[in-house]
Amino acid sequence: MIADLDLHLAAQQTPLNEALIRLVRIPSVLDEGADGYPFGPAIDRALREALAIAAALGMRVTYGDGGAYGYAEIGEGEEMLGILGHLDVVPAGNLQDWATGPFDPVEVDGFLYGRGTQDDKGPLLSALFAVKALIDAGVTFNRRVRFIFGTDEENLWRCVKRYKEVEEWPRMGFTPDSVFPLTFGEKGLLQFVLEGENESGVRLSGGTALNAVPDAIGYDGPGQDELADVLELLEFDFDREDGGIVILGRSAHAMAPEDGVNAIIRLCIALDALGVDSGVAQFIANEIGEDPHAIALLGEWEDELSGPLTINVGKIDLDDVERVGIDCRLPVTASKEVIVRRLRDAAAFYGLRYREYDWQAPIFLSLDHPLIVSLMDVYRRISGDEETEPFVSGGATYARALDNCVAFGALMPDAEMTEHQPNERVDLAALYQAMEIYAHAVYSLTR
Numbered sequence: 391m392i393a394d395l396d397l398h399l400a401a402q403q404t405p406l407n408e409a410l411i412r413l414v415r416i417p418s419v420l421d422e423g424a425d426g427y428p429f430g431p432a433i434d435r436a437l438r439e440a441l442a443i444a445a446a447l448g449m450r451v452t453y454g455d456g457g458a459y460g461y462a463e464i465g466e467g468e469e470m471l472g473i474l475g476h477l478d479v480v481p482a483g484n485l486q487d488w489a490t491g492p493f494d495p496v497e498v499d500g501f502l503y504g505r506g507t508q509d510d511k512g513p514l515l516s517a518l519f520a521v522k523a524l525i526d527a528g529v530t531f532n533r534r535v536r537f538i539f540g541t542d543e544e545n546l547w548r549c550v551k552r553y554k555e556v557e558e559w560p561r562m563g564f565t566p567d568s569v570f571p572l573t574f575g576e577k578g579l580l581q582f583v584l585e586g587e588n589e590s591g592v593r594l595s596g597g598t599a600l601n602a603v604p605d606a607i608g609y610d611g612p613g614q615d616e617l618a619d620v621l622e623l624l625e626f627d628f629d630r631e632d633g634g635i636v637i638l639g640r641s642a643h644a645m646a647p648e649d650g651v652n653a654i655i656r657l658c659i660a661l662d663a664l665g666v667d668s669g670v671a672q673f674i675a676n677e678i679g680e681d682p683h684a685i686a687l688l689g690e691w692e693d694e695l696s697g698p699l700t701i702n703v704g705k706i707d708l709d710d711v712e713r714v715g716i717d718c719r720l721p722v723t724a725s726k727e728v729i730v731r732r733l734r735d736a737a738a739f740y741g742l743r744y745r746e747y748d749w750q751a752p753i754f755l756s757l758d759h760p761l762i763v764s765l766m767d768v769y770r771r772i773s774g775d776e777e778t779e780p781f782v783s784g785g786a787t788y789a790r791a792l793d794n795c796v797a798f799g800a801l802m803p804d805a806e807m808t809e810h811q812p813n814e815r816v817d818l819a820a821l822y823q824a825m826e827i828y829a830h831a832v833y834s835l836t837r
Contacts, residue, residue, distance in 0.1 A: 392833060398523040399826050406519040406825065407502070407818065409443045413511045414495040414504035419481050420545050428458045428548070429478065433541050436477040440539050443515070447522040449537075455556065459549040460539040464521060465531030471835050472536050472560025472795070474550070474788035475514030475567060476543030479506040480810050481598040483641060484606045487812035500818055507816040509809030510543070513566035513800030516821050520828035533836045536560060540788060544599060546748055550791045562761055562835070565788040566828065568797030569807075571769045574762055575754025575782035576790060576797070577645075577696050578720035582733065585713040586742040590668040592661065596654055597705030600717040600747070602810040603650030604704065605641035607657050610634030613664065620663050626656045643810045644702035644717040645784030647682040654703045655680060669740035670712040674703055677736050688732050693723040695754070696782040715747065719784040722752040753790050754782060765798055768831045773823070778803045798831065800824035
């Protein structure tokens with residue numbers, strides 16, 4: 391038992407809220423190399439703010455490599471427990487879909503709304519303030535506890551790659567960037583671009599991130615009346631606006647595209663039906679369509695551990711060159727080589743070239759791994775949940791960056807997942823419960 395830990399955790403609720411509001415107000419979306427910062431000035435501001443919050447809690451902080459990453463540390467000893475989280479967020483998307491400002495956090499009925507509240511600023515701070523509660527309770531850490539602040543997680547992970555090149559790496563750890571009780575494995579993540587010459591004359595651009603299902607895309611080219619007729623025939627939702635048409639979808643995280651409606655795919659299906667000579671539109675319409683598993687294109691890939699392959703068309707740009715960016719989550723037993731070969735062959739038929747953008751191999755740990763046994767014990771003891779089992783996720787978290795690392799919370803098993811969506815929000819009571827779980831987890835892992 392830790393003396394008066396409940397009182398110290400309760401004392402951190404208001405400071406946690408205040409810190410989260412400050413971080414969410416910073417629109418930390420990738421702005422590649424702007425103003426001399428690796429990932430843009432807003433991400434740099436979020437990193438400096440997180441380090442300032444940690445320093446005020448009594449931790450030693452480091453601003454790393456010109457803002458590529460940062461970390462905060464407490465405790466002594468040769469061994470290190472790592473807690474990895476990220477401060478960058480995906481773009482807000484269509485602001486009309488938000489009931490509140492995405493970077494203007496508002497509390498309504500016990501939920502705090504804003505981009506990053508659920509992914510990943512809220513969970514990261516809940517773990518940070520959990521450690522502060524342990525500090526105030528007089529706990530001695532027999533291992534160092536280091537919070538590693540990532541700044542490019544929503545894109546290419548250049549932050550942790552740089553960290554690993556120049557800094558000490560933890561012996562074990564967890565990332566508060568998933569769902570309780572625990573993810574013991576993650577699917578392979580393949581992101582790629584298809585590109586070719588634009589012979590259609592159509593010009594358009596849409597999508598905000600490869601790992602987000604696009605909820606809208608505009609078309610302001612010729613033939614709008616004909617396009618509207620086709621959209622109506624296909625029963626695809628759209629709006630007529632001054633000078634153009636907006637095809638409507640529903641956002642979701644790319645790890646579960648079946649939960650969304652992809653506006654880019656729907657536009658491409660309609661353009662193909664009109665006979666538009668676009669290799670990208672034809673490929674998307676004929677090879678993927680609205681099947682989130684792309685079975686006609688790639689075959690049926692599914693296993694008992696991790697479920698089916700999923701695919702998401704995240705971004706499109708038709709200019710002098712046609713380009714589409716796609717996110718694919720592979721079951722842990724799937725063959726990347728076979729899948730890429732099928733992609734290359736199908737793309738070539740439409741005059742498109744395949745280019746790999748990012749690849750992260752699948753991971754999983756045995757359920758009897760000491761880290762998993764320890765964290766599951768803490769989760770069950772504190773939450774009282776004896777039923778929910780650990781699982782394999784389609785997400786891609788920093789657990790992949792480190793041996794002996796898993797994704798551990800902070801979303802409760804029955805909570806609504808709103809990350810990457812309009813009106814992203816966090817249940818504050820659940821965030822406080824996660825803070826309690828993290829306090830006991832850190833205590834257990836530093837004994």
